[in-house]
Amino acid sequence: MPGVLVLAAVGVASLAGHSQAAPPVPPVKQYQSSKRAQAEEAGEKLFQQNCARCHASPEGFPQRISGTVVRHMRVRANLSAHDEQELLRYLNP
């Protein structure tokens, strides 16, 4: 009888544990999330290595001018087309 109780307790605990765990993330979303994080990291690195050398990041500007901001920086800081795309992804997470 005590063994049955223990098994029951373990089963309840196991069920409770399952009910609290987050639903599994589909592999595609995991991949996309990981790629997004990598892109943001690369973009931030580019920002620090180029733009932030002269000025701080402007606070809160609308996303719809982010392409223009980055193109201006491409000319001013002699960025490559690849850097421009990375920065654009960083400013549009």
Added chain:
Amino acid sequence: MAALAVILAGPHSVPAQDTPREQDTPLLSGGVGFLTSTAKGNTTYLPLIEPLAAVPIGQYFLIESRAAVLETVAPDGKGGYDHTHFAGLTYLEGDYLATRHLTVVGGSFLLPFGTYNERLSPVWIGNFQDGPLIASLGLLSSGTGLGGQLRGSAIQTTKYSFDYAAWFSARSGNSQFNAQRSFGGRGSLYLPEQRLEVGASYDRSLQGTQENFYGIHVWWEPKDEGFRLRSEYARGHHAQGYWIEADYRTSAFGGLDSWVGRFEPLFRMQQTFRRDTIVSDGLPLVNTQRADFGLDYNLPHNTRILTSYSRQFASTGDENIWETGIVYRFLFPAWKGKGL
């Protein structure tokens, strides 16, 4: 299978130039400030605005321009104040992104000599409200050229990059696009991991006395240290000089956005040396040494308070210069739109 196809394709399925057009809305940016400078008991007041407009056209063109509107209110020597007004374009250029290594610039452009003119002269960027004593060396009076420029990153790897700029300017007496007939260029090597840049500049005026100007710059901004060291040396036919500027922001007390982290102590040392008594370059008439001690405060919402004390030594007399100012940087779309 469909999921696997998405994973394999990923973001690479998006062409590099497939930029969403909504992000290319023209913008208005710039700085507006109120500055004061006190020397020998006289205080000068300088309200100013420096607007910048950038208009992308298609995927490869950009039109950009900066202007300055300022009022100088200074003592008139009779117990009152006098004021002068200035309004004009700083530059107006068209940029064509020809290849990943080449941008073609045409119009009235900032001369790429040294680093101050292109990078630090905007009022919302400079740590000190006044430029270095040698700022005019190599800038050929107006600081702008009227003609064409080729620039870009010739070589770029994860370890280093080499940037270049080469330009030619025609002579122009137009009040908005004043320029000397001249040519020049700049090259700089940048080590991104070390955050170290070393560069050299050269230009030559092709009118009048046809002078040569040479410049060297070194910038070192160690990663994650909050410390920046910038310096320039420039030499003209009649004078030469240098400046070294250091600034620091600490993140040790709650990060850069804490009330302590927003303080930015500054120091700049500069010297100028006359090679002869012909004054045509804007530098002081005699050898001059100057030490600038500053303390800026970076407020939220793109606002900075600039303060500094300078001690200047020269055979014509030493002087103290006290400067204060507040500068706000703005950045917004040129017109109201929808989405994003």
